[in-house]
Amino acid sequence: MAAPSIPSTSAAPGTPSAAAQEAAASGVAIRIDDLSVRLSLQKEVVLSLRETAIRWIQRRPVEVEEFWPVRNVSFDVQRGEAFGIVGRNGAGKSTVLKVIAGVLSPTLGTVDVRGRIAPLLELGAGFDSEMTGRENIYLYGSLLGFPRQKLDERFSHIVEFAELEHFIDVPLKNYSSGMASRLGFAVATDVDPDILIVDEALTVGDARFQLKCMERIELFRQRGVTILFVSHNPDQVRRLCSRALWLDNGVVRLLGGVDEVVDGYTAVEYELPRRRTAWTKPDLPSFVEESGSAGKQSAVSVAYRSPNENRQTPPVHGEYDFIDFTLVDARSMEFCREAFGGRGLSVSNNIAVAERVRAAGGDAVTADLSVIDFPDDSFSFVSLMDSIHLLPGLEAISHVLASSARWARDFIFVRMPSYEDEEYLRALGLKHYWHDWSWYPTHPRVDQISSILQSLGLEQYHVSHRSPALSSDAASILPLAAPPDQGVYDAEIHGPKLSIEFPRPIYGQIDVFIALRRFETAQWHDIITKGTQS
Amino acid sequence: MTTAGQVRSLWRYRELLRNLVVRDIKVRYKRSVLGFAWMLLNPLISMIVFSIIFREVFGMEQDYPLYVISALLFFNLFSLGSSQGLNSIVASSGLIRKVAVPKSIFPLASVLANLVNFGLSLIPLAAVMIFTGAKLTPALLVVPVGILSISLFTYGISLALATANVFYRDVRWFYDSALLILFYVTPVIYPAKVVPEQFRFLLALNPLTTMLEVFRAPIYEGVLPAPAALGASLLYGLGATIVGWMVFHRYEDRFINFI
Numbered sequence: 001m002a003a004p005s006i007p008s009t010s011a012a013p014g015t016p017s018a019a020a021q022e023a024a025a026s027g028v029a030i031r032i033d034d035l036s037v038r039l040s041l042q043k044e045v046v047l048s049l050r051e052t053a054i055r056w057i058q059r060r061p062v063e064v065e066e067f068w069p070v071r072n073v074s075f076d077v078q079r080g081e082a083f084g085i086v087g088r089n090g091a092g093k094s095t096v097l098k099v100i101a102g103v104l105s106p107t108l109g110t111v112d113v114r115g116r117i118a119p120l121l122e123l124g125a126g127f128d129s130e131m132t133g134r135e136n137i138y139l140y141g142s143l144l145g146f147p148r149q150k151l152d153e154r155f156s157h158i159v160e161f162a163e164l165e166h167f168i169d170v171p172l173k174n175y176s177s178g179m180a181s182r183l184g185f186a187v188a189t190d191v192d193p194d195i196l197i198v199d200e201a202l203t204v205g206d207a208r209f210q211l212k213c214m215e216r217i218e219l220f221r222q223r224g225v226t227i228l229f230v231s232h233n234p235d236q237v238r239r240l241c242s243r244a245l246w247l248d249n250g251v252v253r254l255l256g257g258v259d260e261v262v263d264g265y266t267a268v269e270y271e272l273p274r275r276r277t278a279w280t281k282p283d284l285p286s287f288v289e290e291s292g293s294a295g296k297q298s299a300v301s302v303a304y305r306s307p308n309e310n311r312q313t314p315p316v317h318g319e320y321d322f323i324d325f326t327l328v329d330a331r332s333m334e335f336c337r338e339a340f341g342g343r344g345l346s347v348s349n350n351i352a353v354a355e356r357v358r359a360a361g362g363d364a365v366t367a368d369l370s371v372i373d374f375p376d377d378s379f380s381f382v383s384l385m386d387s388i389h390l391l392p393g394l395e396a397i398s399h400v401l402a403s404s405a406r407w408a409r410d411f412i413f414v415r416m417p418s419y420e421d422e423e424y425l426r427a428l429g430l431k432h433y434w435h436d437w438s439w440y441p442t443h444p445r446v447d448q449i450s451s452i453l454q455s456l457g458l459e460q461y462h463v464s465h466r467s468p469a470l471s472s473d474a475a476s477i478l479p480l481a482a483p484p485d486q487g488v489y490d491a492e493i494h495g496p497k498l499s500i501e502f503p504r505p506i507y508g509q510i511d512v513f514i515a516l517r518r519f520e521t522a523q524w525h526d527i528i529t530k531g532t533q534s
Numbered sequence: 535m536t537t538a539g540q541v542r543s544l545w546r547y548r549e550l551l552r553n554l555v556v557r558d559i560k561v562r563y564k565r566s567v568l569g570f571a572w573m574l575l576n577p578l579i580s581m582i583v584f585s586i587i588f589r590e591v592f593g594m595e596q597d598y599p600l601y602v603i604s605a606l607l608f609f610n611l612f613s614l615g616s617s618q619g620l621n622s623i624v625a626s627s628g629l630i631r632k633v634a635v636p637k638s639i640f641p642l643a644s645v646l647a648n649l650v651n652f653g654l655s656l657i658p659l660a661a662v663m664i665f666t667g668a669k670l671t672p673a674l675l676v677v678p679v680g681i682l683s684i685s686l687f688t689y690g691i692s693l694a695l696a697t698a699n700v701f702y703r704d705v706r707w708f709y710d711s712a713l714l715i716l717f718y719v720t721p722v723i724y725p726a727k728v729v730p731e732q733f734r735f736l737l738a739l740n741p742l743t744t745m746l747e748v749f750r751a752p753i754y755e756g757v758l759p760a761p762a763a764l765g766a767s768l769l770y771g772l773g774a775t776i777v778g779w780m781v782f783h784r785y786e787d788r789f790i791n792f793i
Contacts, residue, residue: 040791052702102634105787130561139557142550143633 115194619692
């Protein structure tokens with residue numbers, strides 16, 4: 001063990017220092033000054049006494065690998081400000097958050113934090129699976145430093161927000177991961193914090209609960225709580241934050257207004273993978289492959305381990321007929337299996353989705369669409385259900401389609417809500433309920449997807465427009481004035497809406513089938529029929 | 535952070551401490567039919583076994599059951615408290631890596647959970663006292679001093695061992711054997727006077743002997759412990775806590791790299 005000498009720092013809230021006093025006077029909630037963090041990673045993490053003794057006798061010191069996840073980072077967060085941090089996995093975001101939360105000490109530099117922190121790092125880390133939800137609320141609350149009396153007062157409110165009224169006296173081991181994280185979020189955000197730290201932890205839970213969380217975070221922002229927000233989704237950062245920091249490889253790449261920083265980040269991040277997966281698939285073969293490739297599987301090994309320890313997933317090894325990229329829902333896997341058959345591998349950056357797929361006996365890997373890669377022609381098809389419109393722009397969609405076309409031999413299946421008539425509906429004072437959803441940053445229209453496919457040389461595709469609405473009475477259509485992030489029409493929530501007969505059907509969903517080889521007409525027709533039956 | 539600051543932050547998290555202690559106790563007896571009754575039954579069963587062996591085979595005095603049960607409870611408080619305290623940091627690694635709480639709270643919770651257990655097991659102890667017709671004297675008022683000493687001592691040892699265990703996981707296995715030896719070099723099941731004169735200084739070197747006598751004298755003999763023993767026993771407790779505290783806080787910043 002090399003003894004790192006740690007200069008005097010004040011990471012703990014409440015520790016007075018000159019900088020802290022200055023910070024308090026100037027309305028700064030968090031001040032990071034020239035922060036560097038060193039981690040000493042021993043090659044063998046825990047040594048036995050015997051081995052230490054042998055090494056000592058042999059004069060062979062323990063090999064220590066030094067690693068600086070964060071170097072010379074400085075920034076201030078003003079009281080009441082929503083501040084975003086963007087960067088790839090392993091850029092040092094989590095390390096900075098851990099130092100601010102007081103879990104890690106700065107190696108060099110100072111960190112001053114003024115006020116009570118509610119850390120949302122890894123929701124539910126303090127839960128005990130043997131104890132009930134009720135007992136865990138008190139355990140977790142006290143871990144965050146909330147007084148018992150306050151928890152008593154807020155108890156029913158917490159349970160209600162977490163939607164666990166019927167399960168509150170059930171031991172936590174019987175909860176799903178989504179239920180546990182709902183409970184964690186509800187406790188951590190119920191008692192007013194001064195500073196809220198939101199890590200990517202928020203990508204757990206189902207889409208509806210995620211929206212609820214975002215709404216609550218938005219409320220905090222309006223109430224003047226200082227928010228430190230770390231997300232993979234640049235659009236979320238843009239919506240919530242006013243300023244942002246871009247961390248790259250442990251150093252500050254850019255610090256400034258949110259648009260400037262996020263633009264810079266997305267430009268680089270989404271260009272990078274595109275270069276890597278330059279379109280290389282040769283022209284479609286001019287002969288008819290009658291047998292198709294049914295029954296032909298490729299062995300795939302995925303040992304995707306992100307540098308972010310929160311997201312490591314067990315390696316997956318197997319032979320798969322398809323991959324299912326999904327961002328919000330685990331049901332797409334089952335749909336593909338039933339519609340097209342074969343064995344699938346689920347890929348999602350949503351831990352909860354991966355867990356659900358695994359719980360159902362399937363294979364899943366937690367990975368980012370822009371990072372993961374497979375050999376060419378590994379699968380029969382790639383399914384992109386309810387995922388591409390969640391990507392942060394047309395660039396990213398193009399990248400994912402290009403990669404998918406490389407990995408699959410037969411076809412790509414895309415399903416998403418329709419944005420075709422967004423403008424038309426708006427002109428009538430109406431909208432589809434997903435048009436304002438903050439989790440759906442990109443509203444790709446068919447013509448945009450067509451031009452992407454054209455640019456990739458994929459000219460054989462079929463688009464099905466589905467779920468027609470013939471009048472504004474359809475449940476999926478809301479009045480334009482309805483608040484954002486809402487579900488299907490409910491007169492009580494959304495108020496009255498005009499009843500209009502549409503001169504032509506307004507579609508709610510599109511399915512796109514993209515051919516990656518030649519098909520016999522009947523074969524192609526069969527795929528479309530299977531994919532559109534629901 | 536200064537020592538005062540460390541103590542203050544421990545105080546700030548007293549609610550967490552309470553919950554950790556409750557959790558320790560609840561989880562331990564969950565799913566057992568008799569539940570908390572085991573806290574009362576276990577020492578009684580040990581007492582009966584030792585009494586049969588020592589009274590029938592070795593011809594000890596008739597009040598041997600009281601002699602042995604008081605010492606067994608005392609020794610269990612120490613051995614269970616310190617071995618759970620030893621493991622507490624490694625066992626809470628998930629928490630320590632994610633939330634900033636004073637880490638010394640975890641060994642403290644282990645010791646306190648066992649202290650609560652111990653408190654409940656004073657019920658069977660009282661029953662045995664009445665059953666064996668022990669003299670109830672004002673000397674019993676000194677018993678809490680013995681309990682305080684051993685609790686402080688256990689906490690101090692836990693802090694030091696928990697620190698060592700973070701860096702070398704074999705400390706735990708080593709300590710299991712050490713406890714077994716300690717059990718036999720402390721006059722728990724035998725009276726000190728059976729030890730040959732020339733070895734008796736070994737017993738005196740063992741802090742547990744002194745603390746045990748302070749605890750047992752009022753219960754078993756109905757007399758006040760020697761003032762020197764009383765003082766020494768408190769000093770052992772305080773000394774261990776101070777040393778353990780210093781060791782723990784000297785190394786706690788490095789725990790995160792090893793757990």
